[in-house]
Amino acid sequence: MSQFVFDSGSIFAVTNVDTTPVKIGSLQTISADFDVKLVPTPLQLQVSVGMLINSFRLKFRAKMAQISSQVFCKLFLGVAPATNLGSYFLQKDFKATVPSVSPYTVDIRGGGPYSFNKDLGVQYDSTGLPLTSVPANPIVGQYSNNASTYTFAAADAGKVMVMNAVLAQNGGSILTFANSFKSYAPYFFIVLEGLYNGKHMLFQLFKCASDAFRLETLLENFSMNNFEFEAIADASGNIGIFSFAD
Amino acid sequence: MQPDREAVYQALLQLLQASSPITTAFKTISRRIKPIQDCSSSDAPYLFQVQNREESSPTKNVPAKRKFILDLVCYAFSDGTDGAVLSTAVNALTTAIEAALAPDAATAIQDLEQTVNSVVVVVSSVLIKGTILYFEDPLSRWAGAIVPIEMVATL
Numbered sequence: 492m493s494q495f496v497f498d499s500g501s502i503f504a505v506t507n508v509d510t511t512p513v514k515i516g517s518l519q520t521i522s523a524d525f526d527v528k529l530v531p532t533p534l535q536l537q538v539s540v541g542m543l544i545n546s547f548r549l550k551f552r553a554k555m556a557q558i559s560s561q562v563f564c565k566l567f568l569g570v571a572p573a574t575n576l577g578s579y580f581l582q583k584d585f586k587a588t589v590p591s592v593s594p595y596t597v598d599i600r601g602g603g604p605y606s607f608n609k610d611l612g613v614q615y616d617s618t619g620l621p622l623t624s625v626p627a628n629p630i631v632g633q634y635s636n637n638a639s640t641y642t643f644a645a646a647d648a649g650k651v652m653v654m655n656a657v658l659a660q661n662g663g664s665i666l667t668f669a670n671s672f673k674s675y676a677p678y679f680f681i682v683l684e685g686l687y688n689g690k691h692m693l694f695q696l697f698k699c700a701s702d703a704f705r706l707e708t709l710l711e712n713f714s715m716n717n718f719e720f721e722a723i724a725d726a727s728g729n730i731g732i733f734s735f736a737d
Numbered sequence: 738m739q740p741d742r743e744a745v746y747q748a749l750l751q752l753l754q755a756s757s758p759i760t761t762a763f764k765t766i767s768r769r770i771k772p773i774q775d776c777s778s779s780d781a782p783y784l785f786q787v788q789n790r791e792e793s794s795p796t797k798n799v800p801a802k803r804k805f806i807l808d809l810v811c812y813a814f815s816d817g818t819d820g821a822v823l824s825t826a827v828n829a830l831t832t833a834i835e836a837a838l839a840p841d842a843a844t845a846i847q848d849l850e851q852t853v854n855s856v857v858v859v860v861s862s863v864l865i866k867g868t869i870l871y872f873e874d875p876l877s878r879w880a881g882a883i884v885p886i887e888m889v890a891t892l
Contacts, residue, residue: 495800497891498861517845557845687800687891 494736496685496692502553504699505680508565513679517556519715521683523694524550549696549722549730551683556713558706560664567704567718569677570666578663579608585654586616595643597652599636605658607639616651676700681720690736696722697731742791745805745890748851748858750786753809753837759784762833763811773812773879781814781879782830789885805860805888809834812881823873823880831869831882838863838886849888860890 499518506513528546531539555562564572582605587597600607613622613634622643625633631646641654681696703719724730746768753759754766763784770785787808795801811834813826840847847863866887873880 497800497802 494690495687497687519554572664572666608657611655698725756837758833758836778814783812809884
C-alpha cells in the first residue's frame with residue numbers, strides 16, 4: 492500500500508568541504524519538483540507517436556526557520572566558515588550619558604567583553620537628531636571615536652546619546668566572502684526523508700548544487716528562509732536512490 | 738503499537754511530573770481538578786491537567802490530524818506576609834510550565850517522548866498556544882492561571 496507523509500520531513504547534507512554532515516533545522520516545508528521536458532516525435536504523422544525526454548531536472552526547495560552558517564557557507568557557498576574568529580553583532584541603540592566632567596567619553600562596549608569593528612553613528616536621545624562624525628576635537632553636535640571610545644563636546648555633557656556600532660564577540664563563525672574565478676558550483680550529498688506512521692520515504696541524492704538561498708525577515712515574527720538545490724548525476728552517472736515503504 | 742489518546746494525556750502528565758521546574762514550583766500535580774475553594778493552602782501551588790477539547794481535521798482518503806487541546810490550570814496561595822503581589826506567585830507557575838514544555842535544543846521541538854504502558858508516546862508537537870488567562874482574589878489570597886496547551890498528533 493502506498494504511504495502518506497506527515498509533517499515537514501528531514502534533510503541532512505554531506506559536503507565535500509569537510510566530513511561533518513549538516514542538518515537543515517526547523518524545516519517548515521520541502522518541495523520537490525521533477526521537471527521533465529518532453530519533445531513530441533511525430534515522425535511524418537500529425538500526432539506524435541512518441542515523446543523524447545529532452546531534459547530531466549530534479550529541483551528541491553526547503554523552507555526553514557533557523558539560519559545556519561553550515562547551510563549558508565558550506566552548502567551554498569562551498570566554504571567552511573571560520574569558527575575561531577568570533578562573530579560580529581550590532582550594538583543597537585546603545586544609550587549612554589555623556590559625563591558631566593572631562594573626559595567627555597563613552598565606551599560603546601558598555602563594559603562587555605567585546606572588540607570594536609565599525610561606527611554606525613550617534614543621535615541625541617531627546618531629539619533624535621544625528622551628530623556629525625569628526626576626526627577629533629568635537630564641538631556641540633559632533634563626536635569623534637577612537638575604536639570603541641566615543642568623545643563628545645563639553646557642551647554636550649550630561650546629554651543622553653543613542654549610539655550604534657558593529658562589535659565583535661567570542662563564539663560563532665565568520666566567512667569573509669571574496670570574489671573568485673568562475674568555477675563549478677560546490678556539490679553536496681542530500682538525504683531527505685518523509686514519514687508517517689512508521690513508513691519512511693527516503694531520497695538520497697548523490698550530487699546536488701544550490702542555486703538560491705533566500706533570507707526573509709518578518710515584522711514581529713520569525714524569519715522564514717529558502718534553500719534551493721538541484722540534483723545532478725555524479726561521476727558514475729548515478730543521480731540518487733528513491734526509497735519507499737511500499 | 739500506536740498509542741491512544743489516553744496514553745497521550747498520561748504522557749503529558751508524566752512529562753510534567755518529571756520536570757524539575759514543575760516539581761520545584763508546584764506541590765500538587767494532578768489530572769483531578771478541584772474547585773479552588775476546596776484547595777488547601779498547605780498543598781498549594783496546584784497544577785491540574787484538564788482536557789478541554791479535541792479537533793480532528795480529516796479529509797477524504799487522508800488520515801486525520803488531531804489537535805488535543807487542554808488546559809493546565811494553576812492555583813497559587815499567598816498569605817501576603819512576604820508583601821508580594823498575587824500575580825508574582827502565578828507568574829512563577831506559568832514560567833515553570835513554559836520551562837517544562839520548552840523544545841528540545843537539538844530539534845527545536847517538544848514531542849513528549851514518554852514511555853506509557855511500555856509504549857513510547859511521541860506527538861508531532863506540544864505547544865502553549867492561545868491566551869493565558871489569569872485571575873486573582875485579594876480577599877481569599879488565591880490566584881491562578883489557565884494555560885492553554887495544544888498537542889498535534891496523527892493518532
